[in-house]
Amino acid sequence: MSNRIVTKRQLTDSIYLMEIEAPRVAKASNPGQFVIVKNDEKGERVPLTVADYDKERGTVTIVFQTVGCSTKKLAMFEENDFIMDFVGPLGQASEFIHEDIEELKNKNIVFIAGGVGAAPVYPQVKWFKEHGLDVDVIVGARNKELIILEDELKSVAKNLYVGTDDGSYGFNGRVTDILKDLVENQGKKYDHAVVIGPMIMMKFMSMLTKELNIPTTVSLNTIMVDGTGMCGACRVTVGDEVKFACVDGPEFDGHLVNFDEAMRRQAMYKTQEGKLLLKLEDGDTHHHGNCGCGGDK
Amino acid sequence: MANKMSRVPVKEQDPKKRATNFDEVCLGYTFEEAVLESSRCLVCKKPRCVEGCPVEINIPKFVEKIKERDIEGAAKEIAKNSSLPAVCGRVCPQESQCEGKCVLGIKGEALSIGKLERFVADWSRENKVNLSDREPKNGKRVAVIGSGPAGLACAGDLAKKGYEVTIFEAMHEPGGVLTYGIPEFRLPKEGVVKPEINNIKELGVEIETNAIIGKTIQIDELMNEEGFDAVFIGSGAGLPKFMGIKGENANGVFSANEFLTRINLMKAYLEGYDTPVRLGKKVAVVGGGNVAMDAARTALRLGAETHIVYRRSEAELPARVEEVHHAKEEGIILDILTNPVEILVDENGDVNGMRCVKMQLGEPDSSGRRRPIEIEGSEFVMDVDTVIMSLGTSPNPMITSNTEGLDVNKRKCIEADEVGLTSKEGVYAGGDAVTGAATVISAMGAGKKAAEAIDEYLKQKSLSEC
Numbered sequence: 001m002s003n004r005i006v007t008k009r010q011l012t013d014s015i016y017l018m019e020i021e022a023p024r025v026a027k028a029s030n031p032g033q034f035v036i037v038k039n040d041e042k043g044e045r046v047p048l049t050v051a052d053y054d055k056e057r058g059t060v061t062i063v064f065q066t067v068g069c070s071t072k073k074l075a076m077f078e079e080n081d082f083i084m085d086f087v088g089p090l091g092q093a094s095e096f097i098h099e100d101i102e103e104l105k106n107k108n109i110v111f112i113a114g115g116v117g118a119a120p121v122y123p124q125v126k127w128f129k130e131h132g133l134d135v136d137v138i139v140g141a142r143n144k145e146l147i148i149l150e151d152e153l154k155s156v157a158k159n160l161y162v163g164t165d166d167g168s169y170g171f172n173g174r175v176t177d178i179l180k181d182l183v184e185n186q187g188k189k190y191d192h193a194v195v196i197g198p199m200i201m202m203k204f205m206s207m208l209t210k211e212l213n214i215p216t217t218v219s220l221n222t223i224m225v226d227g228t229g230m231c232g233a234c235r236v237t238v239g240d241e242v243k244f245a246c247v248d249g250p251e252f253d254g255h256l257v258n259f260d261e262a263m264r265r266q267a268m269y270k271t272q273e274g275k276l277l278l279k280l281e282d283g284d285t286h287h288h289g290n291c292g293c294g295g296d297k
Numbered sequence: 298m299a300n301k302m303s304r305v306p307v308k309e310q311d312p313k314k315r316a317t318n319f320d321e322v323c324l325g326y327t328f329e330e331a332v333l334e335s336s337r338c339l340v341c342k343k344p345r346c347v348e349g350c351p352v353e354i355n356i357p358k359f360v361e362k363i364k365e366r367d368i369e370g371a372a373k374e375i376a377k378n379s380s381l382p383a384v385c386g387r388v389c390p391q392e393s394q395c396e397g398k399c400v401l402g403i404k405g406e407a408l409s410i411g412k413l414e415r416f417v418a419d420w421s422r423e424n425k426v427n428l429s430d431r432e433p434k435n436g437k438r439v440a441v442i443g444s445g446p447a448g449l450a451c452a453g454d455l456a457k458k459g460y461e462v463t464i465f466e467a468m469h470e471p472g473g474v475l476t477y478g479i480p481e482f483r484l485p486k487e488g489v490v491k492p493e494i495n496n497i498k499e500l501g502v503e504i505e506t507n508a509i510i511g512k513t514i515q516i517d518e519l520m521n522e523e524g525f526d527a528v529f530i531g532s533g534a535g536l537p538k539f540m541g542i543k544g545e546n547a548n549g550v551f552s553a554n555e556f557l558t559r560i561n562l563m564k565a566y567l568e569g570y571d572t573p574v575r576l577g578k579k580v581a582v583v584g585g586g587n588v589a590m591d592a593a594r595t596a597l598r599l600g601a602e603t604h605i606v607y608r609r610s611e612a613e614l615p616a617r618v619e620e621v622h623h624a625k626e627e628g629i630i631l632d633i634l635t636n637p638v639e640i641l642v643d644e645n646g647d648v649n650g651m652r653c654v655k656m657q658l659g660e661p662d663s664s665g666r667r668r669p670i671e672i673e674g675s676e677f678v679m680d681v682d683t684v685i686m687s688l689g690t691s692p693n694p695m696i697t698s699n700t701e702g703l704d705v706n707k708r709k710c711i712e713a714d715e716v717g718l719t720s721k722e723g724v725y726a727g728g729d730a731v732t733g734a735a736t737v738i739s740a741m742g743a744g745k746k747a748a749e750a751i752d753e754y755l756k757q758k759s760l761s762e763c
Contacts, residue, residue: 007716024508024514025513026512028512028514032494034399038469040568042564042569042571043570043571044563044570044571044573045469045563045572069571070571084469085469085506085507086507087469087507087508087509087512087513088466088509088512089512090509090512091511194344223557225555225559225563225572226467226468226558227693228467228468228509228512228535228693229535229536229693229695230537230552230554230558230693231537231539231552231554231555231558232539232551232552232554232555233551235539235546236546237546242539242541242545242546247693247695261646263545264645264646265546265548265549265646267548268575269573269575272575273573274575276571276573283735
């Protein structure tokens with residue numbers, strides 16, 4: 001519909017928050033879902049998790065890190081600019097919203113976010129809070145600069161544990177170290193973990209929770225094109241089955257996901273992504289002579 | 298005078314040249330060629346060609362108009378039955394439809410009906426013929442889901458009958474398979490598809506893109522909250538099939554849908570567009586339908602050595618003969634009676650070969666085609682670095698799984714009667730969503746039929762409400 005940027009906030013050097021006017025998407029959104037954003041006429045379709053939504057205001061919030069050409073271009077948009085295409089909500093909502101609230105009350109659930117993964121964790125924890133449920137949240141990042149939405153998460157979590165890999169803020173160590181410490185040294189017991197962050201973090205966290213015997217849900221950030229189940233670019237192996245992350249997920253059982261394959265597939269376009277980014281940053285200097293072939297595009 | 302036995306040939310781009318560009322292969326008839334070809338028509342009293350056309354265009358009548366050099370009249374005659382003549386003239390399998398029934402075809406070559414339809418449509422676009430005649434608005438609203446051939450045909454017909462029509466399209470561009478699937482060199486997007494869709498907008502049809510029914514909005518919301526009196530589902534069959542063989546998730550294995558979407562919709566082959574495509578030097582396209590031909594000919598144009606790998610023989614290829622012919626002319630290699638059993642993967646997860654077996658044909662199966670049987674000990678490795686799976690598609694369950702009271706059959710296709718009525722009152726469906734993957738024109742035919750049924754239903758309903 002309108003796709004106007006209502007609010008833009010820079011959360012860190014490289015992480016931005018945007019609240020987008022999209023009444024239909026807002027009305028239909030649930031925690032765990034995602035949207036696809038296409039900046040402009042020649043843009044690509046980029047999946048971004050729904051970081052919040054306000055059904056009355058008719059807005060959806062996205063949080064993204066500038067990791068390549070498209071997210072860098074998106075970060076250049078200002079308030080009141082229009083994003084060309086904004087479609088969603090896509091994917092399955094978090095499994096919890098279908099569960100019995102009374103049964104959920106008896107469960108100890110922990111949400112674990114890595115880096116920009118704190119953004120998609122927020123609406124899920126908020127949903128629990130709104131339904132009178134308490135959950136713990138662990139947030140980790142490489143350094144203090146990369147910790148986002150700390151106040152927001154604090155306002156909805158029962159306990160918030162923050163850590164950094166370099167010890168510049170909070171607990172000194174990775175999110176896996178924090179969880180291990182909570183379970184082994186502080187007597188915490190968890191019945192379920194939801195882990196959202198970089199693929200490698202979700203892999204190691206799933207290995208740990210398997211050891212600790214905690215059922216685990218992860219949210220996979222695969223390559224996508226249409227996001228509606230039409231192409232299979234996002235396919236992943238879960239247990240013995242091939243699944244499409246855009247329609248069957250993005251949330252899956254972390255103990256069944258083939259992370260090594262998923263990470264290899266995620267890196268498929270590394271060279272092309274790098275070239276586009278260089279072009280955006282340095283202008284046309286990296287363009288291939290006059291052959292017109294566009295490199296290995 | 299035209300030779301009664303053989304058709305006026307149509308000019309095509311030279312195979313060597315066209316294999317390196319995305320320009321249209323077939324150049325179409327000139328005015329004089331079209332008039333000459335039209336003079337071959339016998340103007341049958343009981344024209345069998347019309348029976349062969351799923352939307353029953355009055356073929357002898359529009360062909361007569363060409364003969365009289367009244368192309369505007371011919372365009373208006375076609376417009377009575379079809380809203381997408383420039384598309385259908387190009388992509389219909391005429392040999393098994395209108396042209397397949399033409400009596401000239403018994404002793405010689407059938408009238409070139411598709412190329413004549415295309416000529417009329419292209420001429421009327423270039424000469425800005427106004428085809429937007431419509432009845433006065435009747436105040437009733439119909440929602441059409443999907444902007445592919447079925448939805449566009451249904452929407453166009455309903456608009457002509459005075460309905461207020463909104464099409465809801467999941468992608469950012471309308472057109473469905475016309476936009477993301479069929480390549481530029483068979484169906485130009487800017488030159489043909491967009492103007493044809495604009496003609497439908499000229500009739501007053503609204504198109505809302507980025508609206509996914511079943512996710513963004515539900516059918517019940519459309520009917521109960523947004524005031525639509527009826528719904529037509531033309532959501533197609535866009536879910537790709539994979540083989541389920543080892544190595545299929547390797548980097549370098551794509552569904553034809555993904556590959557063609559990146560190229561046709563996202564323009565990954567053009568400088569300045571952000572979507573990447575990764576194509577190696579040796580490509581195998583697995584499958585033998587029209588989509589396989591499209592994917593192979595696209596890969597070839599991106600500079601790859603391209604093979605079609607098909608488990609039956611050339612005679613059983615489901616693709617149109619014209620497409621197979623074009624593909625071979627351009628240098629596509631056919632590896633028939635060959636079936637992949639494993640994709641080989643290197644240490645980085647990239648494709649570095651495809652293990653195949655040779656096949657032979659046995660007895661006919663239930664589809665009437667001879668069943669391919671593996672030849673024991675015939676295993677070999679094809680040296681390829683990219684594999685495109687083109688094994689067919691099935692309907693996407695996104696709408697049906699989110700709509701209460703909408704029945705599907707065991708193939709996940711929507712249950713609908715002969716006019717398109719589903720198990721849900723006021724909800725009609727047609728095209729690939731009902732039949733599974735079929736042709737553009739049969740989808741259009743279903744869209745037309747449903748438009749008539751919706752008109753009938755809403756008229757009855759207002760009578761009973763009086």
